[in-house]
Amino acid sequence: MSKKQKNDLSPSESDFKQGIMVEASDDLLSFDSLSSSLAEIRNLTGVVGYILRNQTTAILDIEEQDKVVEYAVLSSQVHEASVQMAKEFSLGEAESILVEGKTLKLLCMCLGENRISVFMDKDATHAWIIKRILI
Amino acid sequence: MTEAPNNTLQTVIAEFNHINPEASSAFIFNRFGETIAQNEATTKEQTQSLIANFDSVTAQAQIIGGVEEFTIQGSQGQLNITAINNYFLATVSSRAADQKRLQSFTHVLVPLYIKLLDSTQKPLEPQEEKETAKPQAEEQLENPTQIIEAPPAKLTLEPEVPSEQFPAYPPIKQFMVEKIGGLLAPSDTVRLDAETISKWSTLYKGKPITQVSIETLEGKKITCKLKSVKEEKANQGIIQVPEKILQALQTGKGKLVMVKPVVK
Numbered sequence: 001m002s003k004k005q006k007n008d009l010s011p012s013e014s015d016f017k018q019g020i021m022v023e024a025s026d027d028l029l030s031f032d033s034l035s036s037s038l039a040e041i042r043n044l045t046g047v048v049g050y051i052l053r054n055q056t057t058a059i060l061d062i063e064e065q066d067k068v069v070e071y072a073v074l075s076s077q078v079h080e081a082s083v084q085m086a087k088e089f090s091l092g093e094a095e096s097i098l099v100e101g102k103t104l105k106l107l108c109m110c111l112g113e114n115r116i117s118v119f120m121d122k123d124a125t126h127a128w129i130i131k132r133i134l135i
Numbered sequence: 136m137t138e139a140p141n142n143t144l145q146t147v148i149a150e151f152n153h154i155n156p157e158a159s160s161a162f163i164f165n166r167f168g169e170t171i172a173q174n175e176a177t178t179k180e181q182t183q184s185l186i187a188n189f190d191s192v193t194a195q196a197q198i199i200g201g202v203e204e205f206t207i208q209g210s211q212g213q214l215n216i217t218a219i220n221n222y223f224l225a226t227v228s229s230r231a232a233d234q235k236r237l238q239s240f241t242h243v244l245v246p247l248y249i250k251l252l253d254s255t256q257k258p259l260e261p262q263e264e265k266e267t268a269k270p271q272a273e274e275q276l277e278n279p280t281q282i283i284e285a286p287p288a289k290l291t292l293e294p295e296v297p298s299e300q301f302p303a304y305p306p307i308k309q310f311m312v313e314k315i316g317g318l319l320a321p322s323d324t325v326r327l328d329a330e331t332i333s334k335w336s337t338l339y340k341g342k343p344i345t346q347v348s349i350e351t352l353e354g355k356k357i358t359c360k361l362k363s364v365k366e367e368k369a370n371q372g373i374i375q376v377p378e379k380i381l382q383a384l385q386t387g388k389g390k391l392v393m394v395k396p397v398v399k
Contacts, residue, residue, distance in 0.1 A: 067198060070195070070197075070198040071198060073195050074192070074195040074196055074198055074199065077191055077192050077194075077195045078192055080188075080191075081188035081189065081191055081192045082188075082207050084184065084188045085184070085185055085188050085189075085207060085214055086207055086209045086214070088180075088181055088184045088185065089159075089160060089181065089185075089212065089214055089227045090211060090212065091207060091209025091210070091211055091212040091213065091214055091227070092209040092210030092211030092212065093209060093210045094207050094208070094209050095208050095209060095210060096207075096208045097205075097206065097207050097208070098204070098205070098206045098208075099192065099196065099199065099202055099204070099205050099206075100199075100202070100203050100204040100205075101196055101198075101199030101200035101201050101202060101203060102199075102200030102201055102203060103199060103200035104198070104199035104200060105199065106199055119199070
């Protein structure tokens with residue numbers, strides 16, 4: 001995809017709230033592919049870390065090294081809780097979950113067997129990150 | 136289902152499906168996990184399950200500063216939980232739901248009701264009353280730049296006035312900002328027309344209205360001193376605000392603000 005096309009597809013913040021999602025192709029959802037996408041996302045201003053995991057492997061890149069466990073526990077809890085909530089309220093498969101705190105926000109996504117959690121500053125544009133992961 | 140404001144909140148929540156036909160569930164619970172109000176489409180099992188799961192998230196969320204908003208975008212629907220003071224509003228709707236309408240319900244209407252109910256409850260709670268009594272008058276006015284974040288409010292409410300009591304909640308009126316300056320204009324005092332002040336005073340059984348709370352549509356809020364405008368035929372829709380308060384509110388001439396009287 002050319003740079004121009006990427007720019008054309010840059011989503012606005014309201015895309016997430018309006019439920020506009022992008023379908024991802026299977027080859028882009030492999031662990032390695034997601035890993036390289038997230039490594040790029042990690043360098044963006046406002047992104048403080050990410051966790052990528054599947055059943056056998058996990059990558060954690062968190063700014064505050066001493067708090068990695070707390071980030072990981074929250075990430076895991078959000079994924080588990082959202083699965084239960086989605087089931088209870090017949091939401092279908094949870095495509096993305098956004099948890100906004102006073103200081104940071106957490107974007108979680110389930111792509112195949114891979115679970116992604118991106119931690120970012122509250123004013124960071126999470127909708128862009130969703131598209132960056134999926135395109 | 137326990138507290139006094141339940142009836143009001145229950146009515147608001149019951150209207151959820153009328154406002155948002157694409158929505159299904161809506162309910163409010165407090166930080167103790169008690170359901171305060173819910174619409175007909177929501178079952179007790181659903182509320183309990185959601186509260187339990189949400190609680191498990193909030194218990195781990197100190198690292199991001201607690202949970203103010205929680206959103207799940209599912210393939211068939213979306214769930215949103217919004218923190219409002221000590222309450223949480225949960226809504227479930229289809230992906231086709233009108234997001235603007237949904238947002239106006241979750242971020243304007245319900246927060247406004249909860250804020251109003253909370254403000255009327257405060258006198259009944261001694262501990263909170265103690266806390267709110269401290270920063271009044273001079274302390275607040277010496278430092279008018281103390282801003283309190285609040286959800287945007289766009290409604291003008293004129294309360295029903297019980298015959299022998301103060302209004303259940305303070306009247307809120309919208310004004311257009313006009314800047315005042317000069318040596319004789321105190322930097323901590325705004326001016327309104329005498330008729331509005333007189334009406335408010337009547338509502339409060341003749342109590343003098345010396346302070347007002349001003350809130351911008353962006354949610355910036357401040358409490359400051361109030362005086363009536365000097366001109367005899369003052370425009371009723373205008374509030375005269377000094378530069379210092381304008382800066383604190385991050386607003387300016389011609390902008391709209393919500394104003395309500397503060398009665399001690």
